[in-house]
Amino acid sequence: MTPLRLTTWFRKRMLALVLLVTVPMAAAAPIAFFIQKRLELLSEARGKAAQVAEVVRTAVDERPRLWRHVAVLLYTRLTLALMVVRDISVAPLKQRITRRLLGQAITSGADVSTGGRVDLRLTQADLGRMLGTSRSRVNGALKHLEDDGLIEVGYRTISLLDMAKLRAVAGPEIFSF
DSSP, rough: OOOOOHHHHHHHHHHHHHHHHHHHHHHHHHHHHHHHHHHHHHHHHHHHHHHHHHHHHHHHHTTTHHHHHHHHHHHHHHHOOOHHHHHHHSSSSSHHHHHHHHHHHTTTTTTTOOOOEEEEEHHHHHHHHHTOHHHHHHHHHHHHHHTTEEEEEEEHHHHHHHHHOOOHHHOOOOOOO
């Protein structure tokens, strides 16, 4: 049996065709895995949420007085969600950033009423995702806050320096998640 000999012309055209087919397939495999994993996690979360809802429903059916507490909890969460929507839609970026930074500080257990320094492990990209804006816009606003002496930006950290001025910029409604 004689070996198959490919001409240079044929090899050049076949290489382009093989690359045209295999490169998108190689790129699509990790994306498909990520999408599949995300769908599995969402399905699992929905199942757990349904279990929690069933436990709450059973408890409230057995003790009707719990409805008042459930209603207060739902009211508080809805109010928080509406404040977040309002902030995203109308508040200036500098104010949104200071509110989120102070909210993160409260969540981490820091006392924002005092003047002490608070270090937050937070990237600019993470902050941008929280606020629904780009990392570059967050970077610009953080530079203005840093120039004002309110914060200090480091590698994967943002340090809150002047709590009183930050609270003044943030406004009266600071919330944490």
